[in-house]
Amino acid sequence: MNQRLTRMEAIQSPVIPLIGEWVSQTPGTISLGQGVAFYPPPPTVIEALQRRLINQPLHQYHSVTGLPSLIEAITQKLAQDNQVDVSNNQAVVVTAGANMGFLNAVLAITQVKDEIILNTPYYFNHEMAIRIAGCEPVCVPTDDQYQPQLEALASAITPRTRAIVTISPNNPTGAIYPESTLRAVNQLCRTHGIYHIHDEAYDYFAYDSTPIFSPAAIADSDNHTISLYSFSKAYGLAGWRMGYMLIPSDLLLAIKKIQDTNLICPPLASQYAALACLAEGKSYSQQFLPEMGRCRLQLLKALASISEYCRLVTPQGAFYCFLQLRSHRPDLELVKALIEDFQVGVLPGSTFGMTHGCYLRIAYGALREETASLGISRLVTGIKALSVK
Template identity: 50%
Template structure:
């Protein structure tokens, strides 16, 4: 555990608490909560004694059924007999379950840079080795470099699209190529799709598990946290090959037994509303995104903002010799605006900052971005 990085969100949150009035462009959450149907679904929860007992490790039957329908209708993923769905306490637990099921100490997991810090932490916690593969200048996959990184110890390639922290949406062609590579090498493609609905402009989300023949080697991770405002309810799910089901349930039963029953009931209500709930909220997030991008244009001389058509993140590269953590600290202490340093995502060369805008109303986002712009100019001396 001493080799595992400290989770950055609590570190930044502590700095924010020490500087009241700070506007956070840090944590990746949405501004809205669950739909009314989710609240209605748990209205009588405490009246039924069976709700206070452990449930099935894989998830409640009704929720599994609704999830399988959603996967078929929206992702082109047909569960059938070759796959299983397991309900988890968020996509982070799903990722950890997957590692428990497929990897031994010393095995390698390929993580394109920038990685999502909790996944890199999980790899190290299981005494596996993260192998970092650069992306291109727009944070798109370099499939040639991924192919070159595969060794006899490789157990999986991880892709996150839409991406945290960059906001990039990987192309269908690139994801198909990674999936085919994994199939050819007898390794797994772990595809994190927590931000599946958050795309802008002409960008479209693609689920690799929809590829014909992908069933034996594709592990898909999903979350209710973003689309349905369920962050504190800790609920997600994973789609896995049938042959991993027993191993995943061992990990699930040991760590959790079952995902929280009250959260599963709420999710049943949310799925009856469906993704239209998120897509309506996305209109506001899209407006906030445009506000943030417009404000950042004035930093073009000292800051590069690669194209980001997904999630609710922008990954800035600032022209400075200063360390990104030091810049993040000074932005909070001196300018009362919070971002996440790129070092948390494996970006150790250059000063990268992740800006998150999903949690803010338009006016707050505009003020926070103005603080960021003036703060970066002051800190860099530009």
């Protein structure tokens, strides 16, 4: 029992509930913390579920890997939007969010004490999932533009390495990895006989005409590439917990065992909601991106005006900025001060693995144009007050 407690104690506590509690204790705070889109799911989701409830009850178990109709629609989406043609050597598995897909993948390909390579800053739930599985995250710093460093990744591979993880568009930095970089990472994984796990939860969120590339589109990559996707961002479906993974077929039995143990089957109502979303298609989220893009530009302009207090790498995708502050205060202490004294919430960079220096993740996806100015103004005022030139 003590050994189990020790292992779990080594896993960081989820920071979003903590920040959420601080925000709730400070009424009027504008949150730039949790990564959510401002828009709701398509209205057709509710209509589809109402029809389904009348014609077919949703209270029975179903397939462990997902509804065949949803898997077919996902396969068509991957071909159309991601240029990924699902081969006979691959399988689509519907999951309760992309986070579940990542944990499924780690459990399927590792044994205790194996290693998974993460680019730093990493997505905190990835690091937590690796530790929960009894494995070791090996953190490799990105460069000063938050791009992967290929030589460093290659040097980090050991006999215990089972995968390299990439996220593009990136959480927390907003960086988009070029096709050449992702091809090189994928080839590195092929050469060393390890998996390339690629998270594409933000595959519809790019700005300035920056292209998004899916490693699963690489020819002959199907035996070592695991791709993760989500409905949470593009379709405002975060609370419905719906995602999917594209995996090599030889992992399917292991994934079935894991998913059947943890979930039995993906939530049936959420699957029909996802099916209605895919009927709407990419155009649903695209109608909201201009407003999100205007909030992004407003934020970037404001942060550029205080460059003596902070360093910003312009984000190209997702809806995040990752800011390095010139401050000697611990980042969590600074986050609390921003909430209590300036009524604006953000996340500390340490939860993303940045333990040296003071970093903040700013999420602008939830902003509307009518509230953006106030939230950004509070943030800028707080940064100036809490940082040093």
